[in-house]
Structure formats: structure tokens, C-alpha cells
Amino acid sequence: MLRAGEQALLPVYAQMPVRPVSGRGAWLVDESGAEWLDAYGGHAVASTGHSHPRVVSAIAEQAGRLFFYSTAVPHPLREQLAAALAERCPGPLGRVFFCNSGAEANENALHLARKATGRKAVASVTGGWHGRTVATLACCDGRSYEAGAVRAGMALSARVAFDDVASLDSVLDDTMAALIVEPVQGMAGARDCSVEFLAAARRLCTERGIALLFDEVQCGVGRSGAFTAAELYGVVPDGLTLAKGLGSGYPIGAVVAGPMLAMGIGVGDLGSTFGGGPVACAAALATLSVIADEDLTGNAARVGAHIAAGARALGARKVWGRGLLLGLDFGRPAKELQQALFAHRILTGTSADPNVLRIMPPLTLTVHEADLLLAGLREVLA
Ligand SMILES: Cc1ncc(COP(=O)(O)O)c(C=O)c1O
Incomplete structure (x- = not known):
């Protein structure tokens, strides 16, 4: 039975059976006052x-001081945040464009790649997922996503087989503007690429004049166990996109560009009314400080390894992922495990792989909370 307001929404989202009214750390409180362990992390x-x-206080303070002004004026927080991201991203990734979401960040990264190379075609990786604008849908793997791009007349990206170096070599050619790749594929089930694959992508893109774009919208901002997966893998792309965790939930996206993409970019080449607004930048700066002060990247690596080991002990036949972006394959339908965990008031995610349960909790998750998740899993698997 739908509530009155629900009927006014386009029914585009499957809904989890919880109505959270508040949250703290990895916990949500629902309308009845019951607590839920959130291994889905919003x-x-x-x-x-x-x-x-x-x-929260950084957002409130900035909202009270100056709620919004557009990019038509300089703002110290925008500059501080750009410098902080440049400092945290590897190598020459040092010029930042702010927007509001992951899809927008990828869309703008693709614009930069096409402008830098003068080429049109792009390549993506099977299992990849990059957003719901027309250009990003064209890079997503999945018939319903691709259909949205095709309806709009957008050519689909060429597809490199996941983690297949020979496929990289045969698909990437010198007509291509960009290869866009998630180092750890979120939607596919936290499938982590091998170092060899990303290193080969780097080498071939350089040889063939193609921009290498890392979509770190899901795996970035500490989730992989390093601030960027690029750092973890030791492979530096030409452009890297961030969103999701960057503002702890306050909408913000960013393209961090290296020299290939930044060269020749001037006034009017990209733009966004809200991108880099003061409250979003305050949220992101506070997020970066908390991540550093509470060593949340180290925590993601440690607690992620604990969950991975615990899942193997429970019989997982494969554990995908890095840090706190994990895909647990118990050879059982993930949807059923997710439903059963709801009964234990534990939220998890599914993925494009029907057998892979996705774990993407707050980076603050403690070993004790991870053990509660594992205990829930043990019960639903029994
Ligand atoms: C890897 C990746 N890229 C891009 C996006 C799109 O981000 P947004 O929903 O903020 O547009 C997502 C969202 O799930 C994602 O996981």
C-alpha cells in the first residue's frame, strides 16, 4: 500500500524496507525507533x-555565513578544496572542476578528453557503470542503460573485456578520445581490476594518444583503502572523477585533471551553476579533514580485510573488491541474502551479478560492527 506522497513520485527506484529518520556513524534509526546497521552507506x-x-557543523556554519554564490565569483573554500584534492591525488593530477554528481563529473571528463584529443569515440569496460546522462549511459554496460543512449542518438562506447589485457590492445585504437574505467567496478559487484590491466591501459593509452579516465565516483575518497584507487594501484590516469563520499552526502562531484586534459582549457569550456558552491565545499573540506584525522582510509583497509576474511570463513567462494567496497559471492542469490538481512535490520547492496552481495558501509565501520554484519550473514546463510 503506497502512502499518499509516494504516488507523486515516479516509481524509478526499488525501495528498501526502512524509513530512516536519523543516523549516526554506521547506524540508522527508523520511524519506530529501531536501529539498523548500514552496510550500504546510502x-x-x-x-x-x-x-x-x-x-554537520561545517555545513551549518557556512550556510549561516554565505549559503550560496555561483562560480561567477572566486571563493576561498573552492580554492582550498581544489588544492586539497590536488594534494591527495597522485602525480600531476592537479586541476579541478567541480560539479554536483558522479554522472556530471564523468560527462565533463569525457568532454575534456574529446576536446584534448579532437576525437569522438570512447571505450569503456564490460561491467562498467558511469551515470545516467546520455554520454555516460553510452559507456554503461547493460541493455536498459544502453537503450537510453541509443534513443538519444548517442553512439555506444567500444567495450574492452573486463581485466583482459589482449582486449585492451585490440579495442583501443588511435580514433579514441578516452578509455573510462572504474578501478573497482561498483555496480558489477565490487569487481577489482588487476594491477596488470590498469598498467597496460596506462601504457596503451599513452602510446595511442588516448585519455585514461578513472571513474572513482564509488571507489574513491578513501573507500578502496587509499584516498584514490589510482594511488592504491600505482597507476596515474589523465583524469579522475570523484563524487558520492566527497561531501559525506552533500552533493558534490569533481573532475581532477592532469596536464593532457587541463591544457588549453579556458573560460567557458565547462560550467555549472551549483558546482563548487560554498556549502558543498565546506562539506567536502570537513569530510577530507575527518578522513585524515580519523584515519578512515586505514580503517577501510583494516575493516575491509576483516570482513573479507570473515566472509571467506563463512564459505564465500569469491570476495571481490578493495577496502570497504566488497562483493561477496556465496554462490547464492544475493537478492535473497539481502532480503534475509533486512529481517536482521542490516542493509547491504546487490549488484549486476546475481550472486554478489555488495558491502559499502561508512568508512567509520568498526571491527565490532563488521562482526555484527558477519554474524547476520552467518545466520542468514545457515
Ligand atoms: C562508478 C560510478 N560512476 C558514476 C556514478 C553516477 O553517480 P551519480 O549517481 O552521482 O550521478 C555512480 C553511481 O552509482 C557510480 O557508482
């Missing part, structure tokens, strides 16, 4: 945990 967004007091 879709890998609640990086610093729900309503982290430092993020």
Missing part, C-alpha cells in the same frame, strides 16, 4: 558516517 556515500558532527 549507496557508498556516507563516507564519514551518518551526520558526522564535524561535517
Whole structure:
């Protein structure tokens, strides 16, 4: 039975059976006052945990000082955040464009790649997922996503087989503007690429004049166990996109560009009214401080390894992922496990792989909370 307001929404989202009214750390409280353990993290967004007091007060303080002004004026927080991201991203990735979401970040990264190379075609990886604008849908793997791009007349990206170096070699050619790849594929089930694959992508893109774009919308901002997966893998792309966890849930996206993409970019080449607004930048700066001060990247690596080991002990036949972006394959329908965990008031995600349960909790998750998740899994698997 739908509530009155629900009927006014386009029914585009499957709904989890919880109506959260508040949250703290990895916990949500529903309308009845019951607590839920959130191993879904608001879709890998609640990086610093729900309503982290430092993020909340940074947002409130900035909202009270100057709620908004567009990019028509310089703002110190925008500059500080750009410098902080440049410092945290590897190598020459040093010029930042702010927008509001992951899809927008990828869309703008593709614009930059096409402008830098003067080429049109792009390549993506099977299992890849990059957003719901027409250009990003054209790079997503999945018939319903591709159909949206085709209806709009957009050519689909060429597809490199996941983690297949020979496929990289045969698909990438010198007509291509960009290869867009998630180092750890979120939607596919936290499938992590091998170092060899990303290193080969780097080498071939350089040889063939193609921009290498890392979509770190889901795996970035500490989730992989390093601030960027690029750092973890030791492979530096030409452009890297961030969103989801960057503002702890306050909408913000960013393209961090290296020299290939930044060269020749001037006034009017990209733009966004809201991108880099003061409250979004305050949220992101507070998020970065909390991640550093509470060593949340280290925590993601440690607690992620604990969950991976625990899942193997429970009989997982494969554990995908890095840090706190994990895909657990128990050879059982993930949808059923997810439903059964709801009964234990534990939220998890599914993925494009019907057997892979996706774990993407706040990076604050403790070993004790991870053990509660594992205990829930043990019960539903029994
Ligand atoms: C890897 C990846 N890229 C891009 C996006 C799109 O981000 P947004 O929903 O903020 O547009 C997502 C969202 O799930 C994602 O996981």
C-alpha cells in the first residue's frame, strides 16, 4: 500500500524496507525507533558516517555565513578544496572542476578528453557503470542503460573485456578520445581490476594518444583503502572523477585533471551553476579533514580485510573488491541474502551479478560492527 506522497513520485527506484529518520556513524534509526546497521552507506556515500558532527557543523556554519554564490565569483573554500584534492591525488593530477554528481563529473571528463584529443569515440569496460546522462549511459554496460543512449542518438562506447589485457590492445585504437574505467567496478559487484590491466591501459593509452579516465565516483575518497584507487594501484590516469563520499552526502562531484586534459582549457569550456558552491565545499573540506584525522582510509583497509576474511570463513567462494567496497559471492542469490538481512535490520547492496552481495558501509565501520554484519550473514546463510 503506497502512502499518499509516494504516488507523486515516479516509481524509478526499488525501495528498501526502512524509513530512516536519523543516523549516526554506521547506524540508522527508523520511524519506530529501531536501529539498523548500514552496510550500504546510502549507496557508498556516507563516507564519514551518518551526520558526522564535524561535517554537520561545517555545513551549518557556512550556510549561516554565505549559503550560496555561483562560480561567477572566486571563493576561498573552492580554492582550498581544489588544492586539497590536488594534494591527495597522485602525480600531476592537479586541476579541478567541480560539479554536483558522479554522472556530471564523468560527462565533463569525457568532454575534456574529446576536446584534448579532437576525437569522438570512447571505450569503456564490460561491467562498467558511469551515470545516467546520455554520454555516460553510452559507456554503461547493460541493455536498459544502453537503450537510453541509443534513443538519444548517442553512439555506444567500444567495450574492452573486463581485466583482459589482449582486449585492451585490440579495442583501443588511435580514433579514441578516452578509455573510462572504474578501478573497482561498483555496480558489477565490487569487481577489482588487476594491477596488470590498469598498467597496460596506462601504457596503451599513452602510446595511442588516448585519455585514461578513472571513474572513482564509488571507489574513491578513501573507500578502496587509499584516498584514490589510482594511488592504491600505482597507476596515474589523465583524469579522475570523484563524487558520492566527497561531501559525506552533500552533493558534490569533481573532475581532477592532469596536464593532457587541463591544457588549453579556458573560460567557458565547462560550467555549472551549483558546482563548487560554498556549502558543498565546506562539506567536502570537513569530510577530507575527518578522513585524515580519523584515519578512515586505514580503517577501510583494516575493516575491509576483516570482513573479507570473515566472509571467506563463512564459505564465500569469491570476495571481490578493495577496502570497504566488497562483493561477496556465496554462490547464492544475493537478492535473497539481502532480503534475509533486512529481517536482521542490516542493509547491504546487490549488484549486476546475481550472486554478489555488495558491502559499502561508512568508512567509520568498526571491527565490532563488521562482526555484527558477519554474524547476520552467518545466520542468514545457515
Ligand atoms: C562508478 C560510478 N560512476 C558514476 C556514478 C553516477 O553517480 P551519480 O549517481 O552521482 O550521478 C555512480 C553511481 O552509482 C557510480 O557508482
